[in-house]
Amino acid sequence: MTFYESEIKRIRGIIHSNQGQIDTIIGMRNYIDNNYDSHLNLEVLSHIQFVSKYHLLRLFKRYYGLTPRQYLINKRIEKSKEHLRNRTTVTETCFAVGFESLGSFSTLFKSKTGKSPIEFQKEQLSRSK
Amino acid sequence: MKVTIISIPVRDQEKALQFYTEKLGFIKKLDKPLEGGNRWLTLVSKEAQEGPEILLEPAPNHFEPSKVYQDALMEAGIPYTQFDVDNVQSEYERLTQLGVKFSVKPTKMGTVKFVVFNDTCGNNIQLVETL
Numbered sequence: 001m002t003f004y005e006s007e008i009k010r011i012r013g014i015i016h017s018n019q020g021q022i023d024t025i026i027g028m029r030n031y032i033d034n035n036y037d038s039h040l041n042l043e044v045l046s047h048i049q050f051v052s053k054y055h056l057l058r059l060f061k062r063y064y065g066l067t068p069r070q071y072l073i074n075k076r077i078e079k080s081k082e083h084l085r086n087r088t089t090v091t092e093t094c095f096a097v098g099f100e101s102l103g104s105f106s107t108l109f110k111s112k113t114g115k116s117p118i119e120f121q122k123e124q125l126s127r128s129k
Numbered sequence: 130m131k132v133t134i135i136s137i138p139v140r141d142q143e144k145a146l147q148f149y150t151e152k153l154g155f156i157k158k159l160d161k162p163l164e165g166g167n168r169w170l171t172l173v174s175k176e177a178q179e180g181p182e183i184l185l186e187p188a189p190n191h192f193e194p195s196k197v198y199q200d201a202l203m204e205a206g207i208p209y210t211q212f213d214v215d216n217v218q219s220e221y222e223r224l225t226q227l228g229v230k231f232s233v234k235p236t237k238m239g240t241v242k243f244v245v246f247n248d249t250c251g252n253n254i255q256l257v258e259t260l
Contacts, residue, residue: 002206004245004253005233016239026240026260063240064259 024051025063032068036075037098042068072098077112080105084121085128093117133181134171137210138188138199139250142170145185148249152227153212158182167191174212189251199251206232208245208255217242217258 001009016022028045045068046053060068076097083093094105094117109117139145149155155172159182163169171182189196202209214220217235221244225231232253233245242258 002204002232004206004208008233008236008238012238022239029240029260 021059022063024056025059028056028060028068029064029071032072032075036072036079037096039100040072040098073108074112077109080109080117081113081120084117085124087121087125090117090121134184135181135210136184136186136188137248137250137252138195139185139248139252140187140189141250142168142185142187145248145250146170146172149183149185152224152229155183185250203247203251203253206245206253208253210252211243211255211257214256214258217244217256220244220256 028048031045031048032040042053042057046056051059057067060066060071064071066074076099079097080093083096084090088096090106091102094102099105099108106116109115109120113120115123137145146157149172150157154175156175156178157170158173158178159169159171161169167187170185172185173182174180189199221231221235224246229246231244231246233243233255235242235244237260240260242260243255245253245255248254
């Protein structure tokens with residue numbers, strides 16, 4: 001066994017010993033991945049997993065390194081790029097990925113990608129010509 | 130500032146180019162001749178061609194500490210570089226069929242699954258799937 005393998009084994013024993021907890025949190029991520037376009041919040045997620053919402057928030061952050069809300073936003077932004085590349089309008093894209101306000105979509109998109117949705121779309125379409 | 134380059138030290142640039150493109154599926158982006166037969170050789174991922182580039186650099190052949198460090202990582206089984214994949218198991222099977230040697234078979238750890246293989250150019254490379 002290499003040094004790397006023995007370290008992996010040792011660390012896994014310490015920080016990843018609770019498989020039930022890991023399964024819960026993986027289930028939550030899968031749920032977000034499959035339902036990012038609907039109205040999601042911690043109430044809904046904790047109800048599905050039968051776990052208190054603050055506990056769920058802490059667990060998610062511990063295992064994935066970001067909060068469920070941040071994860072959901074990243075997922076929606078990533079999906080919105082696909083829509084924009086396929087010539088979907090900014091307004092349609094915004095609602096298709098689950099955002100409820102055009103203003104917050106545009107602001108988030110710009111803060112995550114450095115460009116507004118319309119700038120991103122123009123750039124992508126001119127590139128594919 | 131932008132992140133554009135991820136350096137991977139290799140013993141043989143041509144051999145590395147073949148392994149990384151033919152087996153791993155990366156695409157060559159830049160190939161500029163430098164002095165002494167060395168090249169500025171970069172690759173991009175097929176799915177993200179505008180994304181960061183891998184620089185296959187011949188450092189171990191020209192700077193002894195680089196070689197020593199690379200050998201020590203290899204000996205310890207430590208991957209210094211990792212790539213994301215959608216499915217670790219299917220990549221493991223695909224690459225095994227192509228003759229790639231794995232030091233860590235598909236292993237779950239918390240919310241990730243990973244493997245480690247030998248890139249034949251002096252490095253252990255890890256593939257990771259987020260579960």
